[in-house]
Amino acid sequence: MVLAQLGGSIAAALARMGKATVVDDKVLAECLNEISRALLQADVRFETVRDVKANIKATANLDALPAGTDKRRVIQKAVVGELCRMLDPGKPAFTPTKGKPSVVMFVGLQGSGKTTTCTKYADYYRRKGFNPALVCADTFRAGAFDQLKQNSSKAKIPFYGSYTESDPAKIAVEGVDTFRKEKCDLIIVDTSGRHKQEAALFEEMRQVSEATKPNLVIFVMDGSIGQAAFDQAQAFKHSASVGAVIVTKMDGHARGGGALSAVAATKSPVIFIGTGEHIPDFEVFDVKPFVSRLLG
Numbered sequence: 664m665v666l667a668q669l670g671g672s673i674a675a676a677l678a679r680m681g682k683a684t685v686v687d688d689k690v691l692a693e694c695l696n697e698i699s700r701a702l703l704q705a706d707v708r709f710e711t712v713r714d715v716k717a718n719i720k721a722t723a724n725l726d727a728l729p730a731g732t733d734k735r736r737v738i739q740k741a742v743v744g745e746l747c748r749m750l751d752p753g754k755p756a757f758t759p760t761k762g763k764p765s766v767v768m769f770v771g772l773q774g775s776g777k778t779t780t781c782t783k784y785a786d787y788y789r790r791k792g793f794n795p796a797l798v799c800a801d802t803f804r805a806g807a808f809d810q811l812k813q814n815s816s817k818a819k820i821p822f823y824g825s826y827t828e829s830d831p832a833k834i835a836v837e838g839v840d841t842f843r844k845e846k847c848d849l850i851i852v853d854t855s856g857r858h859k860q861e862a863a864l865f866e867e868m869r870q871v872s873e874a875t876k877p878n879l880v881i882f883v884m885d886g887s888i889g890q891a892a893f894d895q896a897q898a899f900k901h902s903a904s905v906g907a908v909i910v911t912k913m914d915g916h917a918r919g920g921g922a923l924s925a926v927a928a929t930k931s932p933v934i935f936i937g938t939g940e941h942i943p944d945f946e947v948f949d950v951k952p953f954v955s956r957l958l959g
């Protein structure tokens with residue numbers, strides 16, 4: 664995964680700085696240039712990289728340190744702190760509570776991995792002792808219901824959908840009501856995606872959202888789109904009161920850093936990342952441990 668390379672490059676820059684006989688402004692500048700190069704290579708936006716660099720310099724504030732301070736540690740802490748800040752919008756997302764019915768609606772473009780991610784999310788909470796269920800409110804794409812049905816059967820999660828009903832809001836409400844009666848505590852509504860962000864898609868999202876009153880709307884985004892993630896996340900955020908993001912396809916491509924930092928720039932917390940096509944290929948995204956692990 665290219666993110667591991669990013670971590671490796673930043674860790675190497677810090678290690679090189681650590682070996683300098685005297686840590687001064689010049690050594691710090693070299694270290695910051697290396698870190699900036701690594702971030703740009705991982706497709707992080709130029710403006711973000713420029714801010715990260717300036718903030719690390721300001722936080723470390725070498726000139727103001729009393730004699731005898733371990734400057735290496737100060738710089739290391741400043742780097743870790745700044746990477747965390749880059750990825751953390753500082754707003755925690757809604758999390759479901761066991762035994763209390765919650766509705767979570769998934770939105771995203773077709774092909775982003777939305778349907779796969781619905782099942783991964785359901786499976787994650789089932790393992791935590793929840794009683795989840797899946798509702799297919801995608802009447803736009805032929806085969807959407809079959810796909811959800813197949814995925815949920817494989818994961819042994821109850822599902823609801825229709826081959827004949829064409830109103831997504833109606834199916835969504837029926838599904839949510841059915842599972843509320845069955846005492847499911849996490850009802851996941853998969854909505855339609857289209858190829859592009861278009862008015863009809865956003866209108867449909869609004870209708871399903873109004874009909875089901877979700878506790879949380881999760882925007883699913885393909886991580887391989889890199890910096891374009893910023894505009895896409897922004898557009899969905901404005902149209903559907905997105906409360907959290909899941910970035911998929913973080914396995915084996917070049918642009919994960921770009922997607923993660925771009926999403927964070929829209930002030931939406933990333934809660935999980937998808938790391939493969941199978942149900943267990945799913946990781947909680949928690950900024951601090953992620954950054955620590957990234958740096959090795």
Ligand code: GDP
Binds near residue numbers: 772777778779780913
């Ligand atoms: P939807 O159209 O948004 O519902 O997307 P799907 O769930 O049908 O997924 C589209 C394709 O992406 C499928 O081939 C999935 O197997 C694949 N996919 C989904 N999530 C991931 C992921 O995290 N990593 C990889 N490599 N593939 C994924």
